[in-house]
Every structure is written in structure tokens, then in C-alpha cells.
Amino acid sequence: MEAGFIRWEGLFHHFQQALSIDPVFCGHPDAQALLSAVQRGRALAAGSEGVVPGKAWQGRPGLSTLLAPYRYQTGLIPLSSTVWKAWCSGRPAGSPPPHARVDEKMGSLLDVLRTSPAWKAPNSTYFIVLLEYFLRFLHDRFDGQADLYGDRTAYLGPAPNKPDGSAGLWPEKAVQDDIHQHLSGLLTPGTVQREVIDVASGRTDVTYTPEPGRRLVIEVKRRKTKAERNAVERDCLAQAANYTVTGPPFGILLVGDHSSHAAGYSDFDDGAWITRYARSTTEVPRLIVVGVLPIGRPAPSALRMPAL
Structure with a gap:
């Protein structure tokens, strides 16, 4: 499951928002375990094609249950369940595989966008x-x-x-x-x-x-x-x-x-x-x-x- 959050800057941003907004989600051990795994993976991968970690939802039934409401809650992650599940597997529905150059550019632009006081969900x-x-x-x-x-x-x-x-x-x-x-x-x-x-x-x-x-x-x-x-x-x-x-x-x-x-x-x-x-x-x-x-x-x- 970590693969999507490691490869896609936008999805990682959604995850960070969920952690900052919902104390129940933030305090859940599965959420913290995923955060640690993603942080390790992002530090090690650095754009490389390393081993893809995990498969979507496997081994973390608690986290799967916690994430389910956010797939449909407009105020936090207003994506269709199809797109959300696809991103968690590392590939948005209907899109080519992740591209390091595009993701790096996305990250640099997000750094600027986050400085806006209006940069809030949704x-x-x-x-x-x-x-x-x-x-x-x-x-x-x-x-x-x-x-x-x-x-x-x-x-x-x-x-x-x-x-x-x-x-x-x-x-x-x-x-x-x-x-x-x-x-x-x-x-x-x-x-x-x-x-x-x-x-x-x-x-x-x-x-x-x-x-x-x-x-x-x-x-x-x-x-x-x-x-x-x-x-x-x-x-x-x-x-x-x-x-x-x-x-x-x-x-x-x-x-x-x-x-x-x-x-x-x-x-x-x-x-x-x-x-x-x-x-x-x-x-x-x-x-x-x-x-x-x-x-x-x-x-x-x-x-x-x-x-x-």
C-alpha cells in the first residue's frame, strides 16, 4: 500500500491532511505504521525504481476501514473510489504509470502552493x-x-x-x-x-x-x-x-x-x-x-x- 504514497506527491499530501485533521485517524497504529513506512520509502526511493512496497489494503484491515469514509467525504478527499483505490496501488485510473520528472515538478509547485493561507481542503x-x-x-x-x-x-x-x-x-x-x-x-x-x-x-x-x-x-x-x-x-x-x-x-x-x-x-x-x-x-x-x-x-x- 505504501507505493502510492511514496510515488505520488499529491496522494502523500492527502495523507498528511488526514493526519493533521482527524485525531482518531492520526492516533491509529495502522496510520502511524503507514506513515513510518512511507517516510522510509520516500527517503530511500528518491525517484528510483526500488522494490514496490506492499499491496493495497493487505495486512492493514484497520487502516482500510478508517480510510473508507474519506473516499467519499467531500471535505477531505473528494475523489471517486475508483481513482482513490487506483492511486493507492500506485497508478491513477486512466493514467500512465508515475513519472519521476512529473512528480518532482509537482512537489516543487506544491511547496509554493502550501504558502497560501487559502491552501485548505477541499x-x-x-x-x-x-x-x-x-x-x-x-x-x-x-x-x-x-x-x-x-x-x-x-x-x-x-x-x-x-x-x-x-x-x-x-x-x-x-x-x-x-x-x-x-x-x-x-x-x-x-x-x-x-x-x-x-x-x-x-x-x-x-x-x-x-x-x-x-x-x-x-x-x-x-x-x-x-x-x-x-x-x-x-x-x-x-x-x-x-x-x-x-x-x-x-x-x-x-x-x-x-x-x-x-x-x-x-x-x-x-x-x-x-x-x-x-x-x-x-x-x-x-x-x-x-x-x-x-x-x-x-x-x-x-x-x-x-x-x-
């Missing part, structure tokens, strides 16, 4: 789930060829030329469609929507609403020039942050970098970060996770070093 739990799937999407699309999912991911490669023969550009909608389909297949049916109106006087690109009043927004942008941090934050951050005015102060900004990639592009780690944004000294700063995805890119064999 908002934090919902956002962790969304963030985990978003980072997996970003990593997969960094690796993926244009034909990864047929027409759906064609935007990763060069765009077709315009009728006059000049270079074409992929529309922003291509990126929106892909992230929407990705999340719709992983999250609870009906909770992921496109083009939701009347949100902060505007219309959102992709919205995750796990329950009424808990809305998380992914704003999608496409840039024709290089998506450097300063430029992205100057041009896109205000809009992404504004969609949080009536919801949790956490959001995601996905930027399709459609600049020239003739010499390659920045790596996955450099393409994801968190920016704080506040319009006054009294409001809780909004924490926006920014992900930059290179699109319209050539094959690696076509890359050349820039002329000196």
Missing part, C-alpha cells in the same frame, strides 16, 4: 488533482509527435501553409480542444466544460467545477513570439488571475508558444512555474500555475544551431 484537494493531470498533459505533449493522437495533436507539428503559400499558424482553439479532451477523459463526467460564460464578466476557456462554488479555470493562450516569463506574465497573467475572483485563488495558464523553434526550445521544467498576483494589499494573492508548451515545432532532425 479547494487544495481539488486543485491537486487538476494540477497533476495538467502536468502530465504538459509532459506528454512535450514528448509527443504531431501524430500522437491524430488530428487532435497535429498542432504540435508545423502548421499547413496558407493558400498564398506563406507559413500558416495553428489557432488557439487547437490547444484548447486538446486540454479539454484530456481532462474530460480523466475527471468526473460533466465537471469539465468549455466556454463557460458570466465568469468575472467574461468567458472561460476550460473550467473544472467539481462541486458548485468550487470553480477552477484553465486559461489558454497562443503566442506568435517567444513565450518568455516576463512577456507571458505581462500579457496574459491579469486575465488568468481575474477568473479566480469568485472562486479559489488558484488557476492555470496554458500558453502555446508558436514562435520559431528552429534551434529547439526550453525544457519541461523551465516551462512550468507559479506566479503570485494581487491587485491590493488586503486580498489573498492568486497563485497561477503557468505552463508553456511549444507548438508548431519542427522535427528534431530539422533543428540547427543559430548562427553566431
Whole structure:
């Protein structure tokens, strides 16, 4: 059972929350035994492929009984039983196996998110789930060829030329469609929507609403020039942050970098970060996770070093 908590930063965060909130759970010997095993495993594994410890629920019937209510209790771990059981076995339902690089990035972003006074369940739990799937999407699309999912991911490669023969550009909608389909297949049916109106006087690109009043927004942008941090934050951050005015102060900004990639592009780690944004000294700063995805890119064999 330890495997899931060792490999998945988000699941380990849920476990820590349960220990801090429920004194009965915290004081149970099975919970403490699991905590010790997970701490040892995380210290030893450090991203390695070591021996997978235990099998889900075996040998700890008391802990299995204790965890059962949390699988269905919205206030603490609002995940379906299928997803929860799958995470405990080390693999979320419908997702590829854990990836060390993605999990390391998840951990570094969580370190920043935990500094927010608003980082409390259930908002934090919902956002962790969304963030985990978003980072997996970003990593997969960094690796993926244009034909990864047929027409759906064609935007990763060069765009077709315009009728006059000049270079074409992929529309922003291509990126929106892909992230929407990705999340719709992983999250609870009906909770992921496109083009939701009347949100902060505007219309959102992709919205995750796990329950009424808990809305998380992914704003999608496409840039024709290089998506450097300063430029992205100057041009896109205000809009992404504004969609949080009536919801949790956490959001995601996905930027399709459609600049020239003739010499390659920045790596996955450099393409994801968190920016704080506040319009006054009294409001809780909004924490926006920014992900930059290179699109319209050539094959690696076509890359050349820039002329000196």
C-alpha cells in the first residue's frame, strides 16, 4: 500500500491532511505504521525504481476501514473510489504509470502552493488533482509527435501553409480542444466544460467545477513570439488571475508558444512555474500555475544551431 504514497506527491499530501485533521485517524497504529513506512520509502526511493512496497489494503484491515469514509467525504478527499483505490496501488485510473520528472515538478509547485493561507481542503484537494493531470498533459505533449493522437495533436507539428503559400499558424482553439479532451477523459463526467460564460464578466476557456462554488479555470493562450516569463506574465497573467475572483485563488495558464523553434526550445521544467498576483494589499494573492508548451515545432532532425 505504501507505493502510492511514496510515488505520488499529491496522494502523500492527502495523507498528511488526514493526519493533521482527524485525531482518531492520526492516533491509529495502522496510520502511524503507514506513515513510518512511507517516510522510509520516500527517503530511500528518491525517484528510483526500488522494490514496490506492499499491496493495497493487505495486512492493514484497520487502516482500510478508517480510510473508507474519506473516499467519499467531500471535505477531505473528494475523489471517486475508483481513482482513490487506483492511486493507492500506485497508478491513477486512466493514467500512465508515475513519472519521476512529473512528480518532482509537482512537489516543487506544491511547496509554493502550501504558502497560501487559502491552501485548505477541499479547494487544495481539488486543485491537486487538476494540477497533476495538467502536468502530465504538459509532459506528454512535450514528448509527443504531431501524430500522437491524430488530428487532435497535429498542432504540435508545423502548421499547413496558407493558400498564398506563406507559413500558416495553428489557432488557439487547437490547444484548447486538446486540454479539454484530456481532462474530460480523466475527471468526473460533466465537471469539465468549455466556454463557460458570466465568469468575472467574461468567458472561460476550460473550467473544472467539481462541486458548485468550487470553480477552477484553465486559461489558454497562443503566442506568435517567444513565450518568455516576463512577456507571458505581462500579457496574459491579469486575465488568468481575474477568473479566480469568485472562486479559489488558484488557476492555470496554458500558453502555446508558436514562435520559431528552429534551434529547439526550453525544457519541461523551465516551462512550468507559479506566479503570485494581487491587485491590493488586503486580498489573498492568486497563485497561477503557468505552463508553456511549444507548438508548431519542427522535427528534431530539422533543428540547427543559430548562427553566431
